[in-house]
Amino acid sequence: MDKIPLVYASLGEKELAAVAEVFSSGWPAGQGPQGKALEAQLKERYGAGDAVAVSNCGAALHLAMLAFGVKPGDEVIVADYTFPAPAHAVRYVGGTPVFADVRPDTGTIDPEAVAALVTPRTVGIIAVDTLGLPADYTELQQIADRHGLFVVEDAACAVGATYKGREAGALAEVACLSFHGRKGATSGEGGALIAADPAIGADARQRSSFGIGSIYDQAQVIDMPIPEFTEIGYNFKLSDIAAAILQVQLGRIxxxxxxxxxxxxxxxxxxxxxxxxxxxxxxxxxxxxxxxxxxxxxxxxxxxxxxxxxxxxxxxxxxxxxxxxxxxxxxxxxxxxxxxxxxxxxxxxxxxxxxxxxxxxxxxxxxxxxxxxxxxxxxxxxxxx
The missing domain is CATH 3.90.1150.10 (Aspartate Aminotransferase, domain 1)
Structure with missing residues (x-):
């Protein structure tokens, strides 16, 4: 009896060839030439101010909360019916996730539920493109604008989906993508933060490499600059091996x-x-x-x-x-x-x-x-x- 798996990654010879090129380059680590090429590809695809390749979508959500300055005492309204990465991200920075119910027909976050949950402590909304279906961003953005809130699009499952003619990943001021093994485009693991504001992208990129930025870039400077750790950062870099695979996958999406x-x-x-x-x-x-x-x-x-x-x-x-x-x-x-x-x-x-x-x-x-x-x-x- 042939088994029919729930998920299966579509990886083949083109992806293998891309990996071989990375091996030959001598730089398989993160934020190297392939990582930069992937970020340029993502920035163009989404018409964004910046795109930052990271180790997974959870890391992108965490970086988004840091970039928006979420702190203890702040509330962020999050979609309830989802893998709970958005709620984890809010908790990582000391904030309080407030769970919003979803629409019964689509399973996406219900704008009416969101509106009812806004309090003086609310600072933002994380919507989720549930299992690949975009949420109701027109209504969500109206709520956010009315109360001065940020909106983050968790587009982990939705690369290639659209909402009113616009591509998922470009539906809010910050979007977070996943390239996990069951996604439409995959490198096994991986993610990206897509930002309309280049300043948010720069903040995320700096924090994603222990707060000191790209070691690859620094190695190209002749006088050997020694970076200073001016803030606490994280090791959220995406390897150049994964970045090379993703460039092929995005071309096949x-x-x-x-x-x-x-x-x-x-x-x-x-x-x-x-x-x-x-x-x-x-x-x-x-x-x-x-x-x-x-x-x-x-x-x-x-x-x-x-x-x-x-x-x-x-x-x-x-x-x-x-x-x-x-x-x-x-x-x-x-x-x-x-x-x-x-x-x-x-x-x-x-x-x-x-x-x-x-x-x-x-x-x-x-x-x-x-x-x-x-x-x-x-x-x-x-x-x-």
């Missing part, structure tokens, strides 16, 4: 996204008549990057049973993402009922650019059987997990 979109369209077509689950909704004013494909199970369906049946047939699956306010690390005294409901009922099924249509059809066949086998009779008590 159109091709890879087309494949993911074809998979998503086929899933939607094959599952349209299944009453025990619903497929993702994409508003007409945006496009999805399809980092993941989540179906929402009917409350009568036992998700754990479905997952066990899929995995027994060699088909990868996952719970979806997290209702962050329920995680013990945050000890949040909040209620986000929509997020909590999606957390209980969503199920991720295989989504990547290497899926064949015959594999998609097999996933749907096994999923349909599993859902029906694990559904309580109509009228039975709800509470499936």
């Amino acid at each position: 159109g091709e890879l996204l087309d494949r993911r979109r074809a998979v998503a369209a086929r899933y939607a077509e094959l599952l349209a008549d299944e009453e025990l689950l619903t497929t993702p909704y994409v508003p007409a004013d945006r496009t999805h990057a399809w980092q993941s494909y989540l179906v929402t199970l009917d409350p009568r369906v036992n998700r754990a049973g479905v997952a066990a049946d899929l995995r027994a047939q060699g088909i990868g699956c996952l719970h979806g993402t997290w209702a962050s306010h329920l995680q013990p690390a945050f000890d949040a005294k909040q209620n986000c009922p929509v997020s909590a409901d999606l957390f209980r009922r969503n199920l991720g099924i295989p989504m990547h650019a290497e899926l064949t249509m015959s594999q998609v059809e097999r996933v749907v066949e096994v999923l349909r059987t599993a859902v029906r086998a694990n559904a309580k009779p109509t009228g039975a008590l709800k509470g499936a997990s």
Whole structure:
């Protein structure tokens, strides 16, 4: 029985050739020639004031909080239904994450929930392009402008997605990208901070290298300057090996996204008549990057049973993402009922650019059987997990 993995990175000969060039250059570390080339590529792609390549999206979010001066006592409103990296970033700098519930149709942060959470202590908003679908930035920016707040776009899952004709990664004054192994463009691990204001980019770049900037640049100066550590920084550099891979991946993003979109369209077509689950909704004013494909199970369906049946047939699956306010690390005294409901009922099924249509059809066949086998009779008590 052939296994169908949940995720699979589309890496090949072109990426290997790029790595070989780095090996030949003698500079595989961070902030070297390939890192600079990647940052230039990102800056042009997003029409940004600056772009800073970093080790992961969590590092980019952390640097964004530092650049905006978030401090103890400050509140930052964060999307609840997501991998909780935004809340971690706020806590890293001593701020308080305030969790905003999400829309039931898209799973993206609900602007009405955000507006209701603003207090005199609120300094910013971190929106998330949930699983590859951009949030409602027009409404979010209006709220931010009304209260003098910053907006950060967590576009970790959304490279290649669009909102009202604009690309995810260019929808707020700062955006944070991820190049993790399950993303549309990947180097295994990696990230970037995209800033409209060059000053924010310069701040992030300096802090990302222990506060002393690029060692590579300093090595090119004949009189051997000795840098001074004038502030506490971090080791968030992206290696030139990863940067070289990403330049190739970003050049392929159109091709890879087309494949993911074809998979998503086929899933939607094959599952349209299944009453025990619903497929993702994409508003007409945006496009999805399809980092993941989540179906929402009917409350009568036992998700754990479905997952066990899929995995027994060699088909990868996952719970979806997290209702962050329920995680013990945050000890949040909040209620986000929509997020909590999606957390209980969503199920991720295989989504990547290497899926064949015959594999998609097999996933749907096994999923349909599993859902029906694990559904309580109509009228039975709800509470499936």
